[in-house]
Amino acid sequence: MIRSSVLPALLVLSVAPAALAQPPGEPAPAAPAEETPAKPAEEAAPKPEEAAQSAPADEKSGPPAPPPSPLEISVVGTRVQQTSGSAHVVTPKQLQRFKHDDPHKVFLSVPGVYIRGEDGFGLRPNIGIRGALSDRSKKITLMEDGVLFGPAPYSAPAAYYFPLIGRMDSVRVVKGPSAVSFGPHTIGGAIDLITAAIPSERRGMIDLSTGQFMHRKLHFRQALADDNYGVLVEVAHLGTDGFKELDGGGNTGFSRTELMLKGRYVFDPTAKVVNELEIKAGYGGEDSNETYLGLTDEDFRENPYRRYGASRLDHMEWNRTQLQLTHRARFGRKLDITTTLYRHDLHRIWRKVNGFRGAAISSVLANPEDPRAAVFYGVLTGQIAPSTPEETLLIGPNDRKFVSQGLQSTISYRPRTGPVRHRIEYGVRIHYDSIRRLHTQDGFLVEGNELVPEERFTQTTADNDASTWALSMHASDAATWGPLTVTVGARMESIRSEMDDRFEGTQTITVQQVIVPGAGVFVALPRDLGLFAGVHQGFSPVPPGQTVPVRPEKSVNYEAGMRWSPRRFRAEIIGFYNDYKNLTNICTFSTGCVEENLDQQSDGGAARVLGVEAYAESELKVRENLAIPGRFSYTFTDARFSTDFQSADPIFGNVRAGDELPYVPRHQLSASVGVEMPRWGANLSGTYVSAMRESAGQGEPAPGTATDAYFLLDASVNVRVLRWLSVYGLGRNLLDDAYIASRRPYGARPGAPRWLMIGAKADF
Template sequence: MPPFPKAKSVEGRPVSIDSDKPPSWFRPAIMTVTIMTVINIPLATAAPIDNSPPVLELPSFEIIGQAPAQLKDIPAAAFVIDKTTLDRQGPLSTKDALRTEPGIYIVDEDVLGRRFNMGIRGLDPRRSSRTQLLEDGVPIQLAPYGDPSNHYIPTNNRIDHIEVLKSSGQIMYGPQTIGGVVNFVSAEIPKEFGGSVSAAGGNNGYYDTQLRLGGTVDNVGLSLDYIRQEADGNRSGQHQTVDDLALKSLIKFNDRHRLMLKGTLTHEDARVGESGLTSEMYRKNPRTNLLRNDQFQVQRYAGQALYEFDMSDTIHFSTNIYGNHMFRESIRQANDSSALNNCSVSGEADFSQASTCGNEQRPRTYNVFGIEPKLVFMHHLFGVKNETTTGIRGHFEWADRERYVGNAGPTDKTQGTGDNNNGRNRHQNNSLNTEALSFYGQNRFFLGDFTLTPGIRVEHYYQDNINHIDGASESSVHTEALPGVGVTYNGINNVTLFTGVHRGFAPARIDDVMNPATNVLGQVKPELSINYEAGIRTTPTPGLSTELTYFRINLENQIVNETLIDDDMWVNAGKSVHQGMESGLRLDSDRLFGTAYNYYLTTAYTYIDAYFDSDVPNAHIVEGNRLPYAPEHLINANIGMETPWGLDIRFGLQSVSQQFGDKENTLVEDRTGREGVIPGYTTFNVSANYQVVKNVKVYMNGYNLGNKTYIASRINGIQPGQGFQMIGGVKWTF
């Protein structure tokens, strides 16, 4: 077996290699053999199977579980958004449910929430690239290592619950381990045949339909979900259509062996673009849109096979195999609010001449495959009760990113035409391939009232980046060990104290623009952090629960835009600090006071102090400046009433304080609208659900009841927030 090529180092860490080929032992076939060997080790050494029920009941696609007792030993801020909460929020989008939890900030971009922009604890929310997103335990970002952006999110309609885990526990679910991990858990397959049909409609071209069928025959269960959604956008002339199909099967070979198979298909066709508004356009009409030929299309096909084997009462083994193919394409006349692309005139005015100008077409294809065996077992090493979790994952990505320029008109499609060899029409044709091997291990020591949970994750991945136009290429290899430890204390009745520290890691998002020095997409090193957390969870009496958490993230090697060199160059520079407090409270009067009607209150408050901790002159960064898109205060509160006769009414508010739209902390808005303060805002929402008869429910949801006009972001120009939206629907369950 040939040796690993010697790596160049930066600050003692290997970041690139001299050879343009990966070492032979790192090829996918060799990795797969290695992983399959690991899979067979526990099978070969399995204890005899008895007929008693298994002790370990947490499915492998969950990261927390729904039982309140599951939180008792988790040394981190963690919460589960249950089905009741999702139903109250309605079918509009998952982002509205996540806003109800502390520490989470979501930037609006489209009504259906397909452009999912979520930041945790002041981290960059753009495309959720600093949050690990999972569906049934499987990564769902475009390419988690090479391009951890998000253009797909499962809708509320087919989700049973959502899990959010932060601090040291998240190192089990990389590669993103700085902000937190969010896992969307799909609905279970019913034991008996049944289903539901629902339909909803509203203003702004909104409608939503869903068909769900499922049942179990002998030991085989099968379910089908089909969802069709349409809605107009936040600006005139915008419209989205989404078709989502999910097939899921559970095969129970016996009480110890299970196989879950799932496939999803998602198609999105959207009349939306990237460019925002200039300050003058926003002042005249915040909903205007002169780029009505801009398009964005997504086609995603995904599959998952999860095998679970209860080897004994105390040993649980699983293997998760997943893959997806995603094609996304944008056709845009402007990248931002500063100018039109490919226009014979200056393009600096108000986009009124857009119909005479050309466009850019950006097709991108992503293919992902992974295999992850995991072993969880209970034992009594050193005479102490232990729970050990260990696993290994091989993960492969193949990404192709192209860019074409069309000059004939706003709808001109130039893909595949012209002299592609000299790039006359094709301006970019890059491939970014990733081969990653990660290992993780965690042990819980149950020491009376204390639970001690040390763990470690090791990430090792190789990437090569090839420019197919001129043959230029570069490659890099990264290895990082990410230790963590957490402690919980349950010596006080109904109180859990927790604290933890871990090493965080975030692979870099590869930027669109060529590095002029190498003619390939700019490769920057991963971001690293040290994360601290301490908090308390308590349910002092039935019907009242609360959580309070202090957090601090010391981020190093931060990726910033080096504006003095090139507007689109990204480099590793500087440090930042994210610290603050999170608090959440829930009160239910029926359990607290024994009332016949349940009057409930939920609140989530987050204070964030996020600032640059070093000067970076070439990037216009000054130590002490606040990080952009990190509002100091976030508030979400809901008050409602549940009646014994089936009516549930909720009224809520969402409040976001002032924030900066750029790293320079510019106070005055510029002409393009991309710089300046983003004023704070508060919006109100309402929902009502009524169980008419046993199998029929009607519901209503309203968002931004006052139709408040506000700036959601200044990325690529001013992006207005979502306007007034009212929907009503009916659901029949059979």
């Protein structure tokens, strides 16, 4: 529990470097990163050489300063050129160039971010940052408009829900010391998805596309606004019949729909204190024929897009509602207070193949030549009729209900003490989330491509409730004196979790409290060069319901680099080192865990992750009306355990010191280049990811224990037919590279094949 005597000190000590400000030239976001109000472009700090000659904008009267170039974004009130940590923004223009519907494709363009493919669509992304395990993105902080969007970020951090990336206006990734502002997970970093802001005028658009595999997409947005009020309505629908070929025929695709309504009211835009209220309501739903069942390596080589008929009944359905109320108060140009009240509800039912009564499917698919496994493989593929109860296939729904709600507030203050300019932030969040699990399964007999009910009793495998109350506070000060910017602070998390397991007849309570510090420094050099370095503590809490004593995940993370940022160009190179005191993983079905280990944490002890990130981005104007945009990112990572241990989590297994971490690629590269004119544009993108281990190990991976290295080539072309109408064409995986994207949880699973689409977008 929290001691009252500790709270006042924590209010002063806790930190959070703030959110990234919206790139100018694009609509400003409704809310930035967690607990942090947006910074208008005119409030971003001037370059160091400018600061030495004049007072900052927030102390001047008169009109705001002109907006910076599209590549100038800000962190903790300082432009990215001056920030002491790593920060990247995928801008609206960059998102529109390729119109990716798979969020994995978007994050692969950001250095230091790794993904593990699963279904080829990115329905439930697996994202890791700087060595943090990628399974269900549970080791990073995920936000939409600054609010945690995971179904239950503390009680069940596995992100089985992810918003449609196609309706986002921009994407922000924060790493390094700045990550301590975004809790509860500060190990790798934070991701904030920014939805469309309410514009200051009447504006709308509709985007329609179709393509192979019965791809269909609709994106509609309409806004009405004046100086006092604004309303925005958005509808996004995405669907396909799927690219996998189910034995015996059938749909292997999905259908998703998301609705959003925003309303804004400004009481008096000319008042000394400007008060604004904004309400955001949303609904989302998915109906997908998705499975965890993959293939043997031999079947994958014959047809990588085959799907066994045993997965015919696999089906996911979920519905989600969200409601947020935000109040913003602006006291002149030095002080802002932003407060948000939020609630999200998610109900999902996933009916899927869980295994045989007498064998694990992962073992069967990994060794189909083994005499015993061969029988189960024959039953699984419909070649052999089941003859014993052990050969019965167990299929059942995992029924889960989630609640996530809370109240968060941030104060941003920009004073000056002598020659030193400060960007100070204080924030607090009170959060509650819960999960209700009811897992059942029934037996089915595989007869050819049909599944026949065994007609025995329904087995209940899990029946529990978990909930968490969490109080988090943060504070930070980014102080600039001439060419020097120093950012310091810390974050506090106080967490009380409870698990009521009706299936086992047990109750457990977990209490955690931690202060997470961080600091960084930036030194501006002549000719737009800068040096920066930082250190922060990584933390990831223990989830509720642990049956054995475990420790939180903790690390000390270091980074240092150089940045060059002349106008319309940004390049940087960063070295990072994460020293894990205790690397952990939480067992999930997606990693192949059995029911009795579900949501149990495994401690991996000491580990170290080191690497180098290189990044360059430009909007080169060759001449008037001709631009050549380019983007390049490369990440080298070496991630290894430092201790020996044994784990029931199959993604770890029996580990020896020196073993490489699973699903962390050694090399990852992404590059894009384009030609853009007022009437047309074309862009080409290439992505390379080296092979990844599917469990810890050393040396050359044994056959069947790693993913494939792959190279994906994507392209887009658009033509403006009328002032308000554009048509476009998209090509994914143009070289039609068939590769194993994952082996979790059951067998080899492919990435998406070549995929061609055409569409039209109207602006009005």
